Amino acid sequence: MPLTLESIRQDFPLIAGRPDLVYLDSTASSQKPQAVIEAMSRFYRESYANVHRGAYSLSLAATDAYEQARHTLARFIGAEPEEVIFVRNTTEALNLVAYAWGLHNLREDDEILLTEMEHHANLVPWHLVARRTGARIKAIPVTPEGRLELAALDELLTERVRVVSLVHMSNVLGTVNPVVEVARRAKAVGALVVVDGAQSAPHLPVDVKALGADFFAFSGHKMCGPTGAGVLWGRAEVLQDLPPFLGGGDMILEVHLDRSTYAKPPQRFEAGTPPIAEAIALGAAAEYLMGVGMERVWQHDRALLEHCLARLDAELPEVRTFGPRGEDRGGVVAFSLGDLHAHDVACALDQHGIAVRAGHHCAQPLHRKLGLASTARASFYLYTTFEEVDRFVEGLKQVREFFKDWL
Amino acid sequence: MSLLEELYKEILLRHYKRPLNFGVLENPTVRQPGVNPSCGDSLELELRLEDGRIAEAAWKGQGCAISMASASLMSELIKGQTLPQALELARKFKAMVVEGAEPAPELGDLRALAGVHKLHARVKCATLAWNALEEALKP
Secondary structure, eight states: OOOOHHHHHHHOHHHHHOTTOEEOBTTTOOOOOHHHHHHHHHHHHHSOOOSSOTTSHHHHHHHHHHHHHHHHHHHHHTOOGGGEEEESSHHHHHHHIIIIIIHHHOOTTOEEEEETTOOGGGTHHHHHHHHHHOOEEEEEOBOTTSSBOGGGHHHHOOTTEEEEEEESBOTTTOBBOOHHHHHHHHHHTTOEEEEEOTTHHHHSOOOHHHHTOSEEEEESTTTTSOTTOEEEEEOHHHHHTOOOSSOSTTSEEEEOSSOEEEOOTTGGGOOSSOOHHHHHHHHHHHHHHHHHOHHHHHHHHHHHHHHHHHHHHHHOTTEEEESOOSTTBOSEEEEEETTOOHHHHHHHHHTTTEEOEEEOTTOHHHHHHHTOSOEEEEEOOTTOOHHHHHHHHHHHHHHHHHTTTTO | OOHHHHHSOHHHHHHHHSOTTBSOOSSOSEEEEEEETTTTEEEEEEEEEETTEEEEEEEEEEOOHHHHHHHHHHHHHSTTOBHHHHHHHHHHHHIIIIIOOOOOGGGGGGGGGGGGGGSGGGHHHHHHHHHHHHHHTOO
16 A cells, blocks of 8 residues: 555554544644554564563563664664663653763753743753752753854854753744754853753654764654653763663663662663563654655645645734744744633644643743743644644634624 | 523623723732633732731733633622632532532623533633632731
């Protein structure tokens, strides 16, 4: 069967089974294809055991499947398998870097450079580490169009900056940041470069080596995988000297009552029984996406975005959208309708079967910068159709009509 | 009537556009912030307690129509009530929106918010001001 939008939709049981639903919240979490659900289920039915307990063949088979998933995820982002650390999600990955690297390397008056468009997951871990080390936090400003103010970089990138941690694709604005350029300039002052790939890994082709970063973090559940498994990629040379974050079983070489030595990466960073079934299913998700082709996923998101923005611009002047207009933006539309609160709008859209998120999307500093307490947000993925975008626009018109006395 | 029509009535519109007791008091005896961390809605409730009664109430904040109208209606209703009476109103309001209990007549115009019970996502909006009130009246 040729790969069409209709065949892709048939791959997702929840999407195929709910023609009434217009699911526009894939930025928060994506739906799952049958291949992923089946991979997880089959592993539990047929080959479940703990990993790295090599005395019996069932455990060896489970270990093989788990390590195979690591190879698949490495291929997905252009990395070496030894550089792929399985974690719970992007949040855990960024905490790992902040604690394992930050606590051991940051000193008083060192600087941590973030951006104004960061998700709380790339802010709060640095707050915690800054408080303990005395390091200071600075941020690259966001322009009114929703791009990073690169002109400010020269002034911001002082020799005190030890780490630059930035989002690859904004979960609110959809902006795809010029990570290659930021990484190059950050490296010039000797800073570590950390990339939050929570939105980019699911939506566009990623080659971590080409980015020039040291760490790249992403979640499985936003890229067709299950909840509970994500990846931290770290450049081999950096991982080599990085102390562990969590201690426990599986991450050691030798343990005494009062001291221990640690395994090599990636095992050093995978303490305790990992999310084995979830990691295996995440491998299936990466295979699924590579089967479709990430360039195709990106182009589909882009086409839906342009269609959506063109209709909103032409037909709904009361709707204000946020984020840059151009090639450097993925399929995310944060918007407001008049002065209406995002919750009222999202709740009304829900009555039409249209699922959008409302709130600050875990990016309060960005909303403060935009002068808003909250926005509503529609986001697209490989299973989203143009008809669904049209239903969203028509739904918004009905919401506008319903609230005409409130506007 | 649709769920939305049932909820977004004229009465809510009035309170959303012209909220009552919006602002600050000159001499509050209690000041209590309320935040809904999942959406960022926030308000600050001020009360002047006198002889065991709520002599004055004021609030300011930002949020959706449901949370703002609920705060406006509440601030009007609790004025002049004793502390146990105010807490009893809070209990009845929450019973209505959280558990779907029959709206108590004492709730007056707040009964317009009964429909919130069917829109689970909005329960936290409707109870934002009431949670702040309960917090403010804690001994």
